[in-house]
Amino acid sequence: MKTVLLKWIEFVVKKAQEAGRLTDAPCLEIPLETPKKEGHGDFATTLPLILAKVEGRPPREIATQLAEQLNNLALRESFEEANRLKDGSPLPSFEKIEIAGPGYINFFLTKASWHQELINILRADKNYGRTSEGEGKKVQIEFVSANPTGPLHVAHGRAAALGDALARLLKSVGYQVDREYYINDVGGQMDLLGKSTYLRYRELYGEEINLPEEGYQGDYIIEIARAVRGEESDRYMYGPAESHLPFFTRYSYETILGWIRRDLKTFRVHFDTWTPEAEIHQENKIDAALKLLESKKVLFEDEGALWVKTTAYGDDKDRVVRRRNQKLTYFAADIAYHREKFERGYDRLINIWGADHHGYIARIKAVVEAMGYAPKRLQILIHQLVNLLRDGKQVKMSKRSGEFITLRDVVEEVGVDATRFFFLMRRSDTSLDFDLELAKKATNENPVFYVQYAHARVCSIERVAKDRDWDIEDVVHNITMEELALLALPEEQALIKQASRYPDLALSAAEALEPHRMTFYLQELAGMLHRFYFGHRIIIEDAALTKARLVLMRAIRIVLHNGLDLLGISAPEQM
């Protein structure tokens, strides 16, 4: 609806420019919003206010002139002629076009236009809201990527929900999306993990142990040690530790990665690719990346270490890629990893990182640019950490001390749907309070139920209608514009309008990488549905009106379903 209207305005502006009524100033983007106030029409543009400066004329004068052209029937015909070829939806008919305030143009659409949109929703059904703006470009989203040294905790859950919702959103607007998990299976942390398990294992045999300060303290390490004892008995009690540690490292790593995979699966987050850092270290991938940097003349040696001059690209200090002891840094692998991602043919890369990694952005962007990739192609989304509360009191969590609440704990208590919705309700760059007690309540304080209940409610209405011998599918597929004309109440109009905003909302949420907009939208739509339900009966004596309202309900159901689906949340038919 909005898209076609935008095209129409664009068309009129272009014609005006051709006719010399407007200067040829390149009009970047035409603003078109849905006003908050009823009296301001269905859509409004501030275009005249923007043009006023370039034109050197009062905005109202420009508005008057544009409005005249927007009402011009001959122009309209030629637009429709041009547009028909591109399978555009029909241009809505206008009740009136009005000039208001300092120079707004307000569009009032006829009721019939809105009824037509209802039919569009029903026809598109599960595809309603899907667009092709992404033009099939390839996007990769790398997220979670938690170190395999412990179970996923709550903040990882936020990243998982965010990345998955973004993937769904981008896919729905026409991108080809891959989800990727980068496994940091290299480095001192892995040795420490193996050592921690080994010590716990010895402890099981009665030995007094001293876990190193930096070691992993969590009970899950003991759990892994027990598993080793179960499978291997006491064979690792003998001989030097050094010869056993690799086994313990690998065993712990595999066990934990198994947990991570399992928990993500439970959370309904699927990854297309799991890339171990170790893989990057093989096959000379790092050498190749460093050679590329060398050819760009950004590598230099100092004090026996190899550095990359990231300050040349906006970083605040240069970074080491090979230490004095000749070991490569994590950063070196990350450079090679990003190079590989670009070489795999992605148009866009999106990394989702926790706020504690934000200091890393400048250097990775610098190095990407240094390698010759447009820095715009890499977007890094930072999500602030999660404040876990219990009864309003902060729970301090630290993987090292072993005191934390896992994603799994939360999902088991609260459920996948509620957990995902909670994580997605807030903008990612604000910190998130997650009160376990509150979330566990799962009552009406939890907004996911509000939205799901709206969907279930429509389904319930349809069940009752069927009991009373309504053939819903027949009604939905064979409704006519004449029958829909019975939907004349302001509440009905408002519901249709809100539902029609859905495609535009999905698009803007995807473009802004802000899934939280969808949660707010759905709450609004659900609220309108509940209010309508309370004020009006759907199935009534008047068969014609019943028919029209059943169609309206179905349209709302479709939008609620599709919206929840974009968030990876189920739309139950019964609650």
Next chain:
RNA sequence: GCGCCUGUAGCUCAAUCGGAUAGAGCAACAGCCUUCUAAGCUGUAGGUUGCUGGUUCGAUUCCAGCCAGGCGCACCA
């Protein structure tokens, strides 16, 4: 000290790339179930958008400087 993020109703948060009178939920108070699901609905109340300037027709939004909070500033990953 430097950098990034955030300051909006008592609390948690929105606000459509700068638009018209800044909106929801929770908490509080008063109501609504013989009806298609009360996990719902109706009503009341709540604001100098952290502070001070600037940019312009117009600022919660952009810029500068303060104030407060969070996070980061490794030849760790």
